[in-house]
Amino acid sequence: MFERTIRSRAFWPLCGILILLFFLPLFAPRFYVYIFALIYVTSLAAMSLNMVVGFGGLFQFHHGVFYGVGAYATALLLAKTSAPALVAFVAGPITAALTGLIIGWFCVRLTRLYFAMLQISLGSLIWAIVFRWYSFTGGDDGIHGIRMPSFLSSPQSAYYFILVVLTVSLVLMYTILKSPFGNTLQAIRDNPQRCEAVGINVRRHQLLAIVIATFFAGIAGVLFVVLERSVFADLLFWVLSLEIFIMCLLGGWFTFLGPVLGTAIIVSLRTFVGKFTEYWTLILGILLILVIFFLPEGVMGYLQRLGGPRPKGSAVRKEEIDASGGVGL
Amino acid sequence: MTLGVAEVASQFLVGISRSMILFVVCAGLSFILGVLRVPNIAHGSLYMIGAFATFSITKFFPGTTGFWVALVVAPLFVALISLIAERVLFCHLYQREHLMLLLFTFAVSLILGDLVKIVWGAEYRSVSAPPLLKGSVSILGASFPRYNLFLILMGPIVGVALWLFTTKTKIGKISRAAAVDREMVGVLGINVSWVFAFAFVIGCFLAGVGGALVAPTVSITLGMDHTLIIEAFLIVTIGGLGNMWGALVGSLIFGVTHSLGVLFWPQFAIVFPYMAVVIVLLVRPKGLLKSVW
Amino acid sequence: MLRVESVFKAFDDFMAVNGASLDVKKGEIVAVIGPNGAGKTTLFNLITGILKPDRGRIVFKDEEITYLPPYEICRKGITRSFQIVNIFPRLTVFGNVQVAVLSHQRKSSTLFRPAESLAVEETKAILEVVGLLDKEKEIAGSLSHGDQKVLEIAIALGNEPELLILDEPTAGMSPEETFGAMELIKKLAKMRGLTILFCEHDMDIVFSIAQRIMVMRHGETIIQGTPEEVRNNKEVQEAYLGEEHA
Numbered sequence: 001m002f003e004r005t006i007r008s009r010a011f012w013p014l015c016g017i018l019i020l021l022f023f024l025p026l027f028a029p030r031f032y033v034y035i036f037a038l039i040y041v042t043s044l045a046a047m048s049l050n051m052v053v054g055f056g057g058l059f060q061f062h063h064g065v066f067y068g069v070g071a072y073a074t075a076l077l078l079a080k081t082s083a084p085a086l087v088a089f090v091a092g093p094i095t096a097a098l099t100g101l102i103i104g105w106f107c108v109r110l111t112r113l114y115f116a117m118l119q120i121s122l123g124s125l126i127w128a129i130v131f132r133w134y135s136f137t138g139g140d141d142g143i144h145g146i147r148m149p150s151f152l153s154s155p156q157s158a159y160y161f162i163l164v165v166l167t168v169s170l171v172l173m174y175t176i177l178k179s180p181f182g183n184t185l186q187a188i189r190d191n192p193q194r195c196e197a198v199g200i201n202v203r204r205h206q207l208l209a210i211v212i213a214t215f216f217a218g219i220a221g222v223l224f225v226v227l228e229r230s231v232f233a234d235l236l237f238w239v240l241s242l243e244i245f246i247m248c249l250l251g252g253w254f255t256f257l258g259p260v261l262g263t264a265i266i267v268s269l270r271t272f273v274g275k276f277t278e279y280w281t282l283i284l285g286i287l288l289i290l291v292i293f294f295l296p297e298g299v300m301g302y303l304q305r306l307g308g309p310r311p312k313g314s315a316v317r318k319e320e321i322d323a324s325g326g327v328g329l
Numbered sequence: 330m331t332l333g334v335a336e337v338a339s340q341f342l343v344g345i346s347r348s349m350i351l352f353v354v355c356a357g358l359s360f361i362l363g364v365l366r367v368p369n370i371a372h373g374s375l376y377m378i379g380a381f382a383t384f385s386i387t388k389f390f391p392g393t394t395g396f397w398v399a400l401v402v403a404p405l406f407v408a409l410i411s412l413i414a415e416r417v418l419f420c421h422l423y424q425r426e427h428l429m430l431l432l433f434t435f436a437v438s439l440i441l442g443d444l445v446k447i448v449w450g451a452e453y454r455s456v457s458a459p460p461l462l463k464g465s466v467s468i469l470g471a472s473f474p475r476y477n478l479f480l481i482l483m484g485p486i487v488g489v490a491l492w493l494f495t496t497k498t499k500i501g502k503i504s505r506a507a508a509v510d511r512e513m514v515g516v517l518g519i520n521v522s523w524v525f526a527f528a529f530v531i532g533c534f535l536a537g538v539g540g541a542l543v544a545p546t547v548s549i550t551l552g553m554d555h556t557l558i559i560e561a562f563l564i565v566t567i568g569g570l571g572n573m574w575g576a577l578v579g580s581l582i583f584g585v586t587h588s589l590g591v592l593f594w595p596q597f598a599i600v601f602p603y604m605a606v607v608i609v610l611l612v613r614p615k616g617l618l619k620s621v622w
Numbered sequence: 623m624l625r626v627e628s629v630f631k632a633f634d635d636f637m638a639v640n641g642a643s644l645d646v647k648k649g650e651i652v653a654v655i656g657p658n659g660a661g662k663t664t665l666f667n668l669i670t671g672i673l674k675p676d677r678g679r680i681v682f683k684d685e686e687i688t689y690l691p692p693y694e695i696c697r698k699g700i701t702r703s704f705q706i707v708n709i710f711p712r713l714t715v716f717g718n719v720q721v722a723v724l725s726h727q728r729k730s731s732t733l734f735r736p737a738e739s740l741a742v743e744e745t746k747a748i749l750e751v752v753g754l755l756d757k758e759k760e761i762a763g764s765l766s767h768g769d770q771k772v773l774e775i776a777i778a779l780g781n782e783p784e785l786l787i788l789d790e791p792t793a794g795m796s797p798e799e800t801f802g803a804m805e806l807i808k809k810l811a812k813m814r815g816l817t818i819l820f821c822e823h824d825m826d827i828v829f830s831i832a833q834r835i836m837v838m839r840h841g842e843t844i845i846q847g848t849p850e851e852v853r854n855n856k857e858v859q860e861a862y863l864g865e866e867h868a
Contacts (some may be wrong), residue, residue: 180729288435
């Protein structure tokens, strides 16, 4: 089924990297294991965002809401009830997808900017409620010390769990983006009017894309809880949504794995810079300006351009993506 | 708790006075949005700088004159910062897509946010109102701070000044024209880039004014920028993009619902205005008043 | 098959379509002509659901389609090509047509099968008919203008329409390309028993292909009849043909 992918340039190196990552806890200090796990969690959130923004062309400016809702759903079930962990883990993405369905249903009827504003307002409303409902959600403090099932009790096991879930999720996302659904989504991104003219119900398709993307965002939220054993209202605040957006942009949002790269860069930089100064935000701002001026296609896009001659702009980029098996490396 | 009419009315007035600060800031944001078609995320940071600058200036000029000097100098300082950012970096992006402009303003807000931390530190600051405006008066049997009366006065003054500016002065009219049809303005031989610079600086100046006005009423902290900018955006959207009167309407809705929320359900006071925004946007997604485009 | 009954469409104060009527029978090739601004594209937009008329009815195969959204009208059997090239520039030629074919097969939302293996034969068949099969792997955005216009038509064929609406299919084409497009249209009409409705500025094409012609001016229908009737109609001559062929 995926012969082209397996034969592509990127497949075997990626498998190699994956195997390396599996062995990471055996030779790396705890701190690095934690950082890598954090990258996995955040990159899953960024990948889910890219599904609707990069591949769908929707202005999903408050995606963090779904990430946070998934995290809170799991956290609340684990902290406030005696529900089994598996139930809590499944509840995360389902709640996130439901929220995505409701918010998405209202938003897809609007175009671009208004789509974004309505989503931001609905998301901010959710943030405000969570932020203030101290008795239920822990408000400003969040919830800490959330219990985990025994098979996830050590940092190593948490790491493996997160890595496995991330890999499975990425494979699923890849399959979806290569399917007719994914093709149609990209066609809608490029020319919604033409799609209507060939019989595609554009709104329903976009809504379905949002539900799928928010489902994965919810999974990312669950992984966050597994990693940190806590939740914070900040997950629902607009700043995080914009940061995830920047991770997609930095990595390259027309490519499949771009967001992962962007996340890795930003999280690593943040950790590294954090050792020397507390003014990481300043550095991020400068970095963002550099990206805007010099790397508008993101790092991935830039690397691709280095990789081959370019007769025409972005049109040919797609061809290269297809030729490399769609992985975008 | 029984609520007398006096309490509600008094709180209503408090809401209106808070709305005036929001209005000043949002008028600036709306103006920039109308002319440049870009949401200026740095607006919140500039507002915050206005407040912190007011703090420093009042420390430097203690006594009666401090606040009044700050009311003039702080916005000018903010305008200067915005002018520098615009001429050095921003103006090179005008050909790019709007998303890049938006992300640029976000980057600026990140940088300014940390710069504030570097210059002023992380502690809470406070500014006291000038002697003229200290204390309260009695209105409808409840005591009402004099400073709030001042705010209720300042709001319309700024509004009228801005209105006169955009309708009566040449450069104001050009800005309005550029908001509707920038190509036409370019064809008329006017340097559109300078119009943008001008509109941007004026809008940011207003953010500084808002920061100066808010300084005596709240604790001046880091994070003011983040809370404000999301509120300002929502206000500008429910009012109608680029529409100054829309900014007024939106600010009133936001400020009053917040104040009434404080009265009726203090814990969830902040939820009321967000709820109001959601309701407005669900019913009228494009805002209550016509957008400028 | 298609009946447009006295439709009106205004944009603010401007009456783009002012009581136009049209009648197309199954298997016919009908042309709509008129000077620029006569309302031809607006009329096509009304038929295909992109715009809704203020007044009037549009009936297709005895079913009223006046207020249906565009994607439903497509599913009823009407597809169109656009005057200004409206393809998917980032997809390959194959991908462009495949989108339409998959939509027709109701497989647009299939989630877990790779797209590249679906609808391959049908897509290639269409590409072969229009003569673009050798270019199937090229990125659509890099094709010549003439080829892009042919691709427009190919996409419209993907949904196996019964009525094909072509909005100025040869606009901007060179004479050879125009001739090729003309032959293609004739071939299509014969092959699948397609009913074709098109509008054009090139009178040679109109008079050589169309079986009936509808003439528009200022949003109204002046006359609908055979080429002979239209050529001899005084009003048409002075309003349109006279200016064109003076």
